[in-house]
Every structure is written in C-alpha cells, then in structure tokens.
Amino acid sequence: MQPFRAFRIHQDTTGYRAGIQTIGLDALTPGEVVVRAEWSSVNYKDALAGTGKGKILRQFPLNGGIDVAGTVVRSSDPAFREGDTVLATGSGLSETIDGGYSEYVRLPSATVIPLPDTLTTREAMIIGTAGYTAALALLHMSFNRQTPSLGPIAITGATGGVGMLAIDIFSGAGYEVHAISGKPDRFDALRSLGASECVDRHTLAFSGRPMDSARYGGLLDNVGGDTLAGFLPLIAPYGNAAICGLASSPALHTTVMPFIIRGVSVLGVASAGSPRDIREEVWRRLSGEWRPRHLNAICTREVGLDEVAGVFQGMLDGGSFGRTVVRLEAAG
Incomplete structure (x- = not known):
C-alpha cells in the first residue's frame, strides 16, 4: 500500500505538536481491519486533542479523529470483507489507537460496526x-x-x-x-x-x-x-x-x-466506551426509528483533511454551530 496522509499528534522532548504527515500502514496501531477512510467529523474532544488543550491521548504519536467511516480494503476477521462499508466511533480512537483523520485506518475488529443500509458514510459521520x-x-x-x-x-x-x-x-x-x-x-x-x-x-x-x-x-x-x-x-x-x-x-x-x-x-452517558451490543443497538435505531430527519441542516461545514486543524479553536471558543464533517481522499 502506498504512503498516505494523516493528521498526526506528537508529544516528545520538542513538545506537543500536530499536523499532516505522510505515513505508511506500518505506522498505525494494530488491528484486524484496514479501512479506506471516506469521512470523519470534528467533535469537541477532537479539538482538545488536536490543540493539546485537553489530555485526550494516552500514548503518542497517534492520528487524531474519534470518528471514521469508509470501505474495508483488508481484513483478517471473517466478519468483515473487502468492500464492506463500516464505521467506528469512540472505542479508543485518538486515545489509545490511531484515529480517523487519516486516508487509511487500521482498527481492531471489535471497534468496527457495519454501516446500516439506510445511511451513507457521510451521513453516518454527520451523526458520528x-x-x-x-x-x-x-x-x-x-x-x-x-x-x-x-x-x-x-x-x-x-x-x-x-x-x-x-x-x-x-x-x-x-x-x-x-x-x-x-x-x-x-x-x-x-x-x-x-x-x-x-x-x-x-x-x-x-x-x-x-x-x-x-x-x-x-x-x-x-x-x-x-x-x-x-x-x-x-x-x-x-x-x-x-x-x-x-x-x-x-x-x-x-x-x-x-x-x-x-x-x-x-x-x-459514556459514549466512548460503550459495549459492542449497545453500540449495535444504538446504530440500529439511528438508522431506523430514531434516524435524524434534518442531517443536511445539522451539517453546517465540510472541510478537507488539510483544513481540519483550523476548526479546533473556534469550537473550543464556543463558536461552533452544528456538525463539521471531514472529507478524506485516499491516495490510490
């Protein structure tokens, strides 16, 4: 797999820093499922992590982004096959494992949820x-x-x-x-x-x-x-x-x-560490009887990976309104 871009967060002897890097799959934390990322989103927690104004990451370096949705390109878990569309929210992303601000992500299969048929990857990340x-x-x-x-x-x-x-x-x-x-x-x-x-x-x-x-x-x-x-x-x-x-x-x-x-x-309400059966039940309802009716109105901003850092400070200052989604374009 060719190198790809990611928003990577470091803390070392030179201090706390974050930005776009080109990395390879071997740089990512272990996992059974490799996903070609399509969309992510920006949450308050992401802003804290990306600026270093909150103690979110428990190890360094890691890619930011607690949400991601995309298409499986490789899996050693038979529950997921190449071509499956999936999502992941919380579950240690951008805390203990590499997060979704990356053109490819590698995830433990326990964190991966099949994308409901009634949602696109973009809609899933507006929800996020x-x-x-x-x-x-x-x-x-x-x-x-x-x-x-x-x-x-x-x-x-x-x-x-x-x-x-x-x-x-x-x-x-x-x-x-x-x-x-x-x-x-x-x-x-x-x-x-x-x-x-x-x-x-x-x-x-x-x-x-x-x-x-x-x-x-x-x-x-x-x-x-x-x-x-x-x-x-x-x-x-x-x-x-x-x-x-x-x-x-x-x-x-x-x-x-x-x-x-x-x-x-x-x-x-501890969303990050929900048991898998609860996560599956919530996403079942979000794609059915509780499906939000106004996703296009709630999504007030769309940015690319290069622009994601520019969203953080406004969110921390209380200036956010609605949801910001992040467009991820994999290189090949």
Missing part, C-alpha cells in the same frame, strides 16, 4: 459520536421509563452537535423538546429541527432552592456545573437527567432532594 451520544442518552432514559407523558425534555448546549442532533432525535421520537442555548440568533434553526420552545441560557433564573416546581420530564445536559444543578430541582417525579458533557464545569453543587423525594435519576 455526537448523534450516537444523543441516541445513547435516549436509550438509557427509555430503559429507565422515560416517556413523553412525563413532560418536555430540556436540552442544554442546544446549538452544538450533540444538542442539535438530540433535538432532532428526541422530537422525532415523540418528545416535546425545549432547547437551552446562549445563541438566540440560532433559535429559528433549532425550532426547524423540532424544538417547541427555545430559552436563552443568559435569562435562566434558578431559584436556588433544593426543590422547585416540576417543569420538565427530563434533561439532556451538555454543560454541567451550575446549569445542571439548576435544572435538577425542576425535573418531574421519576424523570431522568442524562449527563454527557461539561462545557461549563465538571463540578456539581446540589442536594439529594430531587433524588430521594421525586425519584429523579441521573444517568451517565
């Missing part, structure tokens, strides 16, 4: 880890008896990738969705995805009481900190708060009152 996270939250909430009858679902960080896909997925599943965002100029776009109400986070005025009037059937929180603490007392009896982000803060200052009086459950 962000949509997978949103759907995983809904799956956990459904397992814990969340239903539309409990009341609306509040979605914080609503203009990010997880937030926008969650609005689409939850509303499509029959839930009333209230979008919480600090970008009121984007409210029309959020309504077009399915939000019935949009709330400017700058206008939120939590009472500070350990319990308040129940206004929401549940919560999908991308923010953490005071925002999460403020919403917990507003959740209806036996509703769920699914937590998948900490854009504001990892700290949580609250009381046990919502949990022991209303039976509110806090559900952790």
Whole structure:
C-alpha cells in the first residue's frame, strides 16, 4: 500500500505538536481491519486533542479523529470483507489507537460496526459520536421509563452537535423538546429541527432552592456545573437527567432532594466506551426509528483533511454551530 496522509499528534522532548504527515500502514496501531477512510467529523474532544488543550491521548504519536467511516480494503476477521462499508466511533480512537483523520485506518475488529443500509458514510459521520451520544442518552432514559407523558425534555448546549442532533432525535421520537442555548440568533434553526420552545441560557433564573416546581420530564445536559444543578430541582417525579458533557464545569453543587423525594435519576452517558451490543443497538435505531430527519441542516461545514486543524479553536471558543464533517481522499 502506498504512503498516505494523516493528521498526526506528537508529544516528545520538542513538545506537543500536530499536523499532516505522510505515513505508511506500518505506522498505525494494530488491528484486524484496514479501512479506506471516506469521512470523519470534528467533535469537541477532537479539538482538545488536536490543540493539546485537553489530555485526550494516552500514548503518542497517534492520528487524531474519534470518528471514521469508509470501505474495508483488508481484513483478517471473517466478519468483515473487502468492500464492506463500516464505521467506528469512540472505542479508543485518538486515545489509545490511531484515529480517523487519516486516508487509511487500521482498527481492531471489535471497534468496527457495519454501516446500516439506510445511511451513507457521510451521513453516518454527520451523526458520528455526537448523534450516537444523543441516541445513547435516549436509550438509557427509555430503559429507565422515560416517556413523553412525563413532560418536555430540556436540552442544554442546544446549538452544538450533540444538542442539535438530540433535538432532532428526541422530537422525532415523540418528545416535546425545549432547547437551552446562549445563541438566540440560532433559535429559528433549532425550532426547524423540532424544538417547541427555545430559552436563552443568559435569562435562566434558578431559584436556588433544593426543590422547585416540576417543569420538565427530563434533561439532556451538555454543560454541567451550575446549569445542571439548576435544572435538577425542576425535573418531574421519576424523570431522568442524562449527563454527557461539561462545557461549563465538571463540578456539581446540589442536594439529594430531587433524588430521594421525586425519584429523579441521573444517568451517565459514556459514549466512548460503550459495549459492542449497545453500540449495535444504538446504530440500529439511528438508522431506523430514531434516524435524524434534518442531517443536511445539522451539517453546517465540510472541510478537507488539510483544513481540519483550523476548526479546533473556534469550537473550543464556543463558536461552533452544528456538525463539521471531514472529507478524506485516499491516495490510490
């Protein structure tokens, strides 16, 4: 196989650095399945890894990119054959194994999911880890008896990738969705995805009481900190708060009152390390009854491999809106 390009991240005696390199297959971490990459995406985690502003990689060097989709060109696992279209999200990509910002990727077969027939590789990467996270939250909430009858679902960080896909997925599943965002100029776009109400986070005025009037059937929180603490007392009896982000803060200052009086459950959404059976179930639903209806609107930017580094800082500064996909063109 000819050498190919990859966005590679290093940390050594010269410091932390990342950029496009030409490498060969032997440079990649081991795996049974070699994939000619077609599309990837940019997640907040990718921005942290690519800039060195977050401790994401556990070994160096590695290629960035926690998502990838493409076509199998070689496999020693009989479950995958040359020509199969596949995807991988999380599962150690750009943490312990080489990630998806590469024209070819080599993956352990346990991380590889067959691409559902109803999705293209590009559509799968618009969904990517962000949509997978949103759907995983809904799956956990459904397992814990969340239903539309409990009341609306509040979605914080609503203009990010997880937030926008969650609005689409939850509303499509029959839930009333209230979008919480600090970008009121984007409210029309959020309504077009399915939000019935949009709330400017700058206008939120939590009472500070350990319990308040129940206004929401549940919560999908991308923010953490005071925002999460403020919403917990507003959740209806036996509703769920699914937590998948900490854009504001990892700290949580609250009381046990919502949990022991209303039976509110806090559900952790850990998308990166999901067991394979859960990943397969989530992607089955994402390609079926939970398939996002507005993927073209949610994908707000497309870049090539050479442009991916230019996306990171804007995302870290809170300027992102929707999903950015990365076009990967293999050399031969």
